[in-house]
Amino acid sequence: MMEWMLAILLGVAVVLLILSFVKARQESSKVEREVDQLSLTLTDELYKLQEKIRFLEIDGEINAQELGIPTSSSEKRNLLREAIDLQKRGYSLENIAARKGLPKEEMEQLLAPYMGKEGEKSK
Numbered sequence: 001m002m003e004w005m006l007a008i009l010l011g012v013a014v015v016l017l018i019l020s021f022v023k024a025r026q027e028s029s030k031v032e033r034e035v036d037q038l039s040l041t042l043t044d045e046l047y048k049l050q051e052k053i054r055f056l057e058i059d060g061e062i063n064a065q066e067l068g069i070p071t072s073s074s075e076k077r078n079l080l081r082e083a084i085d086l087q088k089r090g091y092s093l094e095n096i097a098a099r100k101g102l103p104k105e106e107m108e109q110l111l112a113p114y115m116g117k118e119g120e121k122s123k
Contacts, residue, residue, distance in 0.1 A: 083107065084114050 064077070079100060086096045097107035 080110060083111055087111055087115065 083096050083100060086099065087093075091099075093107055093111070094104055096111075097104045100107065102110075
């Protein structure tokens with residue numbers, strides 16, 4: 001009688017062990033599908049962002065063309081972009097001029113169209 005009980009308990013333990021492996025495999029495949037879905041979503045979002053950036057760059061070139069700024073002056077445009085960025089982050093004209101190695105007056109003249117009253121940041 002005792003041997004039968006032991007054999008039944010051992011059989012139940014083996015069945016439960018097999019069921020736990022099956023259940024774990026199902027859960028892992030579910031998690032895998034969720035990760036794949038998240039990956040696809042993020043890839044799609046990244047593609048959309050890259051497309052928007054490309055359109056913004058094209059719009060910038062169109063605006064530069066309309067304003068008569070030659071696109072070959074990319075060095076000047078990069079300097080202006082960096083200077084405006086520093087100015088918007090609250091750096092003083094003196095600080096920006098020192099960082100870019102330009103006289104304060106030249107930096108002032110460069111940033112004048114992008115500044116509000118008396119050194120105030122434009123919106």
